[in-house]
Amino acid sequence: MTTTTLSIWGGAGEHGRSCYLLQHGTSAILLDCGVKKEGPGEYPLLDREIVRKLQTVFLSHAHEDHSIALPLLYKYGYTGEIWTTRETAGQLPGYFAAWSRYAEAKGVALPYGEDDLAAMRFMYLEDHAEPLTWVTLAPGLRVLWGRSGHLAGAVWLALEWNGKKLFFSGDYTEESLLLAVDRPEGIFGQEVADCSGGTGEPGRVAVPADLALVDAAYGTDPDGQAAKLGQLEAALRLTLAGSGSVLLPVPLHGRGQELLLWASERFPSTRLVVEEALLAPIRSWSVGSAWLRPDAGERLQALLRHPNLDVVSTWTEREKAMQKLHGALVFTNDGMMASAKAQWYYSQLAASPGNQVIFTGHLPKGGFARRLFQEQSSTACPVSLIRYKVHQGLPDIRSMLTTVPSSHTVLVHAAKQGTDHVVNLLHGEGFTELYSLLPGSRISF
DSSP: OOOOEEEEEEEBBBBSOOOOEEEEEEEEEEOOOOOSSSOOBBBBOOOHHHTOOOOOEEEOOHHHHHHHHHHHHHHHTOSSSSEEEHHHHHHHHHHHHHHHHHHHHHOOSSSSOOHHHHHOOEGGGTTOOOOOOOOOEEEEEEEEEEEBBSSSSOOOEEEEEEEEEEEESSSOSSSSBBOOBOTTTTEEEEEESSOOSSSSOOEEEEEEESEEEEOOOTTOOOOOOHHHHHHHHHHHHHHHHOOOOOOOOOOOSSSHHHHHHHHHHHHHHSEEEEEEEHHHHHSSTTTTOTTBOOOOOHHHHHHHHHHHHHESSSSHHHHHHHHSSSSSSEEOOOOTTSSSHHHHHHHHHTTHHHHOEEEEEEOOOTSSHHHHHHHHTTOOOOOOOOOOOOOOOOHHHHEEEEEEEESSSEEESSSSSHHHHHHHHHHHHHHOOOOOOOOOOEOOO
C-alpha cells in the first residue's frame, strides 16, 4: 500500500512561513506558502522539482506568513491554481505591496518578479461549495471547508485525498468578537444504519483523520479572550485617566478591525485616531456578510458613524491629529511597526511617559517592535504586549484534538521549545501521536 508523507517546508517549530507538502505516490499538494518576517525574510524550503509537479495548492488566508511565497511557486514552474476564498484573494495585493516595501527597506531584492505575481491564478472555494459541504475538486480529491474565525476570508480545510483523511486548521479561533466560525466537528464520519443502541435510527459515527495540522501558536497560554480584553481595558483606562494617549499598532486585516470595534464600544467618549486603511475593509462588508457574526454588520456601521472617529490618510491629516492629541486611542495599520509611518506615530508619543504603546500580537525577532518592547527606555513612554486572541492556546488545542481526533497530529505555528512543552503536557493527559517538528522534517502515515 502506498504511504502518504508530510514534509515541513516551513511553519512547524517556528512562527511564520507556513508551508506543508503532502505527497502520495507521484501526486503532491501544498497547504499555504508564506514567509517569516525576520531579517531579510525567510522563505519556505521549496523543492523546484516537486513544485513543478504539484497537483494543486490551497491557501488558508492572506496573512504574509501564509501567502507571500506563492509567486515563487510559479517562478519554479507551477502552472495550476490556488484554491482559496474571494475575500482572501482580494486582500493579497495589499500584503504583497507591503512585503515589497519591507524588502526594499531591508535592502534586499524579492526572489520573484512581477510576472510571477501576475501568473497566480485562483479558484474560489465558495463558488463550488457552501461551508461544511464536501465537494470533489479532482479525481481522488475532495474538500470541505469552514470559516476559521482568524480574519475575513480565512478557512480551515478537510481533505479526502487518495484514500487519506487530512485536516488543516489554518489559523483558528472560536473567540472572535466579529467573525463567524464553523467548528470542524464530525467532518469525517461514516454513515451507519443504526447508531442509537437498537432503535433503528440512522446516523454518523466519527472517523479519525489520518493527519491533522493544528494551530498551536499560543502554546500553554490558558487565557480566553475575555481575560485578555480585561487586561487590555485596564491598561487603556489607566493611561487615559492620566490624559495620556495609547498607540495600538494592528494588522491591516483581522484583529485591527476587531480591536477598533471593541474600543469604540468600550470607550464611547474617547477620541479614536484611525488610519483609513483599517476602515476600508469595514466599508466593503455588507451588513449580511457571510464572514461576520449575525450582529456584527450593524455594529460596524455604528462604528463608521462614531462621533469621536478621526480618520486620517495623508501626512497633513496625521500631523494635524497629533497636534491636538490628548487622551486618545491611535490605531495604525502595521502590527509589527516595520513601516516608517508606524514608527513616526511612535515618535509622536514616545517623548511623554504618560503615553503608552500596546502591541497585541506576535513580535518577530530582530524587528522594530521586538526591540522597542525588549529595550525600553526610561525616558520614553512604556511599551506593553497584551495579546488579542486570534490563535489557539492550550485549552483550545485540547478541544481541537477531541473535536478532530487523528492518528497523527502535528502542532504548528510556534517555536520548537514551546511546542515540545505542549506535546509533553498533552501526552501526560493521555493524548497520543502528537508531533513537534521543524522545517525539513518529514513523517509518513
